[in-house]
Amino acid sequence: MLNIALPKGRLGEKVYARLEAAGYGCEEVLGNSRRLLFENREKGVTYFWVKAWDAAVYVARGVADLSICGKDVLMEQQPEVYELMDLQTGICRMDVAAMRDYRDDRSRPLKVATKFPRVAQRYYEGLGREIDLIQLSGSIELAPLLKLSDVIVDIVETGTTLRENGLHSIATLFPISARLIANQAAYQFKQKEMEALLQGLRENA
Amino acid sequence: MKLDPQLLDAQERAALRLRRLYQEAGYQRSRLSRFEPYELYANNKDVLLTEALLTFTEPGGRLMALRPDVTLSLIRAHQPGRVERVQYSEAVYRQRGQGQDFREIMQAGIECMGPIGQAECQEVLVLAARSLEALGGPTVLGLSHRGLIALALTGLHPGIRQQLMRLISQKNQADLSALLAEQAVDGPKRRQLMLLGSQSGPPGEMLPALRAAGFLGDALAELSAACQALEEAGFGKGLRIDFSLNADSRYYEGILFKGFLEGLPEGVLAGGRYDPLMKRLHKPAGGIGFAVYLDQLPDGGGEG
Numbered sequence: 100m101l102n103i104a105l106p107k108g109r110l111g112e113k114v115y116a117r118l119e120a121a122g123y124g125c126e127e128v129l130g131n132s133r134r135l136l137f138e139n140r141e142k143g144v145t146y147f148w149v150k151a152w153d154a155a156v157y158v159a160r161g162v163a164d165l166s167i168c169g170k171d172v173l174m175e176q177q178p179e180v181y182e183l184m185d186l187q188t189g190i191c192r193m194d195v196a197a198m199r200d201y202r203d204d205r206s207r208p209l210k211v212a213t214k215f216p217r218v219a220q221r222y223y224e225g226l227g228r229e230i231d232l233i234q235l236s237g238s239i240e241l242a243p244l245l246k247l248s249d250v251i252v253d254i255v256e257t258g259t260t261l262r263e264n265g266l267h268s269i270a271t272l273f274p275i276s277a278r279l280i281a282n283q284a285a286y287q288f289k290q291k292e293m294e295a296l297l298q299g300l301r302e303n304a
Numbered sequence: 305m306k307l308d309p310q311l312l313d314a315q316e317r318a319a320l321r322l323r324r325l326y327q328e329a330g331y332q333r334s335r336l337s338r339f340e341p342y343e344l345y346a347n348n349k350d351v352l353l354t355e356a357l358l359t360f361t362e363p364g365g366r367l368m369a370l371r372p373d374v375t376l377s378l379i380r381a382h383q384p385g386r387v388e389r390v391q392y393s394e395a396v397y398r399q400r401g402q403g404q405d406f407r408e409i410m411q412a413g414i415e416c417m418g419p420i421g422q423a424e425c426q427e428v429l430v431l432a433a434r435s436l437e438a439l440g441g442p443t444v445l446g447l448s449h450r451g452l453i454a455l456a457l458t459g460l461h462p463g464i465r466q467q468l469m470r471l472i473s474q475k476n477q478a479d480l481s482a483l484l485a486e487q488a489v490d491g492p493k494r495r496q497l498m499l500l501g502s503q504s505g506p507p508g509e510m511l512p513a514l515r516a517a518g519f520l521g522d523a524l525a526e527l528s529a530a531c532q533a534l535e536e537a538g539f540g541k542g543l544r545i546d547f548s549l550n551a552d553s554r555y556y557e558g559i560l561f562k563g564f565l566e567g568l569p570e571g572v573l574a575g576g577r578y579d580p581l582m583k584r585l586h587k588p589a590g591g592i593g594f595a596v597y598l599d600q601l602p603d604g605g606g607e608g
Binding site for chain 2: 159160161179180181182183184185282284285286287288
């Protein structure tokens with residue numbers, strides 16, 4: 100049996116649709132019932148919905164064999180999981196963004212607002228730039244507008260939100276896409292089942 | 305007074321079963337202090353599984369650390385010149401993950417140090433397989449060889465080697481392929497690295513695939529001989545070759561291995577050959593061993 104944690108939201112629904120098309124569908128997964136676990140014994144899968152930010156935790160802890168997780172979350176949390184497939188969806192990037200008139204003042208630490216403190220820390224350590232890290236949980240674009248920070252490190256998709264708020268990208272850290280992740284120990288015993296599911300996803304991209 | 309096994313928890317029962325197994329194989333118990341001089345670990349931080357150490361200052365002013373690792377202590381105590389077989393059951397103190405709290409982790413294990421050769425390495429591997437068997441349930445023992453990874457990385461820029469090893473450890477084919485394309489690595493070397501980063505399976509599948517990809521030499525021969533020794537000892541069923549296992553660990557060189565029990569979220573056994581670590585601690589000898597992580601065992605699990 101493969102235990103699959105689906106991240107709540109558009110990404111989880113999109114990838115579930117591909118799994119369903121590949122024959123791994125399960126009644127009521129996309130329904131409005133209050134059930135928490137969904138099982139398809141014939142195909143050997145169990146699904147449950149989790150918060151997207153927590154998906155990698157379920158896999159690393161072995162409660163889920165598989166899940167779908169954005170590269171942004173993986174780069175932040177660095178869980179001990181296998182990244183078996185780039186699902187080529189949820190495509191965006193992790194950027195540094197600032198106000199259009201921003202000029203870097205190297206005489207003082209750079210104030211960086213972000214939801215991804217470890218990503219930001221590693222990036223600026225690589226540049227040898229001292230930073231004052233401000234961890235926020237949402238509306239990150241507000242930080243430079245209100246002069247809480249000089250720059251932000253955040254996910255950028257089309258750039259529309261940045262542009263509409265007078266911000267622009269000044270550097271790209273890495274591209275982001277959704278990844279199929281697997282528990283390393285479970286993979287040792289369920290490799291064939293996991294590879295069959297991967298093949299199903301490839302055929303229903 | 306007769307000992308009632310029901311009074312023991314899963315860790316204690318497993319520790320006793322393993323102690324008997326190792327004793328019967330000629331491994332002598334070694335008791336260690338829980339504290340070591342801080343500099344032992346500070347000078348070897350790059351190979352430890354933990355970034356932070358629990359330290360304290362002795363009344364005499366010496367900075368000490370609660371042991372995060374057993375092997376370094378055993379290497380320090382090793383007297384070169386003869387093959388030494390030791391077993392232990394000790395606690396180590398590590399962070400569970402980056403930035404997380406410290407935990408006391410009980411582990412049992414063996415080390416074989418000295419003028420060791422292929423015979424001693426195969427002996428340790430068979431004992432690793434026997435250890436998994438003693439813990440009960442379906443098991444997998446995964447083998448890898450750092451020499452084959454090193455061969456595949458030969459000639460590549462040092463700056464990307466660590467990245468490649470991390471991607472191999474993640475079985476991350478997509479990013480591995482992208483990085484190789486970015487670095488203009490193609491042809492046989494690309495095929496070798498993609499094989500290491502994407503395929504794993506029984507020796508009967510993996511060894512021919514490795515030969516077909518152009519892997520040759522002592523490392524492949526050693527890996528092949530190790531698989532044969534395990535199969536001849538009756539442990540072929542759960543045996544796999546998998547280069548993702550400890551691929552980015554700096555602890556081991558040569559053969560390395562990891563053991564899993566079905567249903568547990570992480571490996572319960574890890575080990576390998578660590579000759580360079582012996583030399584780093586000024587012991588002109590070889591070393592191979594493994595640890596069994598007793599804290600991973602479920603309550604009530606294992607054989608009676």
